[in-house]
Amino acid sequence: MQISQEGLSLIKKFEGCELESYKCAAGVWTIGYGSTHDITEGMSISQERADMLLLEDVEKFEQAVNDLVKVNLQQNQFDALVSWTFNLGPTNLKNSTLLKVLNSSHIDWNDVPEQIKRWNKAGGKVLEGLIRRREAEALLFEGKEWHEV
Numbered sequence: 001m002q003i004s005q006e007g008l009s010l011i012k013k014f015e016g017c018e019l020e021s022y023k024c025a026a027g028v029w030t031i032g033y034g035s036t037h038d039i040t041e042g043m044s045i046s047q048e049r050a051d052m053l054l055l056e057d058v059e060k061f062e063q064a065v066n067d068l069v070k071v072n073l074q075q076n077q078f079d080a081l082v083s084w085t086f087n088l089g090p091t092n093l094k095n096s097t098l099l100k101v102l103n104s105s106h107i108d109w110n111d112v113p114e115q116i117k118r119w120n121k122a123g124g125k126v127l128e129g130l131i132r133r134r135e136a137e138a139l140l141f142e143g144k145e146w147h148e149v
Helices: 005-015 047-068 075-088 090-094 097-102 111-117 128-141
Strands: 018-023 029-032
Touching: 005 047, 005 075, 005 128, 029 047, 047 075, 047 090, 075 090, 075 111, 075 128, 090 097, 097 111, 111 128
Parallel strands: none
Antiparallel strands: 018 029
């Protein structure tokens, strides 16, 4: 599967776009819509490059969700999980209770949104922005309206 425009919209909303490099809440050099690969202090890029980096970055996270999640997903569920993985990384997905719940032989789909929302910290601190993002991802996973979060 590949992320839809809806999933990209969620990522863009919560990542925001910075055309000059900055340190994110976790202390990592970041640019564009959360790109961190080979980013250093003092870098700047165009909006077009930020959009390209986002699409390049998303491919890794689509692949992680496709590889790790063993159940069939609807598009909205896939989009929510790619957004989550984009923000937290494939290793966190691989080691998460969220993945165990998803891949359970007796999956309770109602447990998934709560597992998504548990991941609301950066640098050991609960962040309001992450609470809102996880709520939006949980709503998207459920196929509900998330834009007002």
